[in-house]
Amino acid sequence: MSVGTVTAGARLKKPSWKDPRLVVGILLVLASMAGVISLLGAADQTMEAYAARESIAVGEQLTEDKLHRVKVRLGDLEQRYLTPEAGLAGGLVAVQRIGKDQLVPRDSLGEPDLLDRKPVAVTIDEVLPGQAVAGSRVDVWVALPDARNGFSPPTLLLPGAEIAQITAGSTALGSARSTVVLVLVSDSQMPQLLGAQANKAKISVVWNPGGPSR
Structure with a gap:
C-alpha cells in the first residue's frame, strides 16, 4: 500500500463521537436552535387589553359593554393600561376623553367626585x-x-x-x-x-x- 493510499484513507475515515470538533459543532447547532426558539417566543408575547368600542366622553361611566378586547404587546407598559386580567372596577368614569379603538389608560379613569x-x-x-x-x-x-x-x-x-x-x-x-x-x-x-x-x-x-x- 502506498503512502498516498494511506493518506486518502485517513481523510475518509468516519468521525468518532470522541472527536472534540464534532461535539463542539453539535453544541453550536443546539445553541443556535435555542436562540431562534427564544426569539420566536419573545415575539409572540402578546396579551389582551381593553380598547374603547366608541369614543368615551369625560364623565361617562365605563362599563364592559363599551369596551372590546385586543391583542397587544405592552411589555413594561402593561401596568399603564386596563386589561381583562386586572378587571374593571365598578362606578368608574372617564376623567379624560378616550377615542374609538384607543387602549384605555388607567389614569384616564376615576371616581365621579374626582372630576x-x-x-x-x-x-x-x-x-x-x-x-x-x-x-x-x-x-x-x-x-x-x-x-x-x-x-x-x-x-x-x-x-x-x-x-x-x-x-x-x-x-x-x-x-x-x-x-x-x-x-x-x-x-x-x-x-x-x-x-x-x-x-x-x-x-x-x-x-x-x-x-x-x-
Whole structure:
C-alpha cells in the first residue's frame, strides 16, 4: 500500500463521537436552535387589553359593554393600561376623553367626585369648522346684554376649552339650525358661564387650533 493510499484513507475515515470538533459543532447547532426558539417566543408575547368600542366622553361611566378586547404587546407598559386580567372596577368614569379603538389608560379613569371638569351645553347659531370635533379645543366668548337692548363687547370667558360632544340642535320654522356644543368647564369657571346663560348673553364658540393656554 502506498503512502498516498494511506493518506486518502485517513481523510475518509468516519468521525468518532470522541472527536472534540464534532461535539463542539453539535453544541453550536443546539445553541443556535435555542436562540431562534427564544426569539420566536419573545415575539409572540402578546396579551389582551381593553380598547374603547366608541369614543368615551369625560364623565361617562365605563362599563364592559363599551369596551372590546385586543391583542397587544405592552411589555413594561402593561401596568399603564386596563386589561381583562386586572378587571374593571365598578362606578368608574372617564376623567379624560378616550377615542374609538384607543387602549384605555388607567389614569384616564376615576371616581365621579374626582372630576374637575364637567360638560355644559352651549347653543350656538354659527357654523363650526370641520376641525372642531370632540376632543379638540375652542375659545368661548360671551357678550352680555346692555341697557340699549343690544350687547356689550364680547369677552373671552373660556380659553382653550375641550369639546366633549357636538350635536345638532332643534330648529324653529324659518330659522337656521342651531348647534349644541358640550364644553368641559372647571368648577371655578362654572359660575361665570352659567351666569352668562342665565342673563341671556350671546355666546360664541371659536375653534382654537393652538389648544389650551399654558
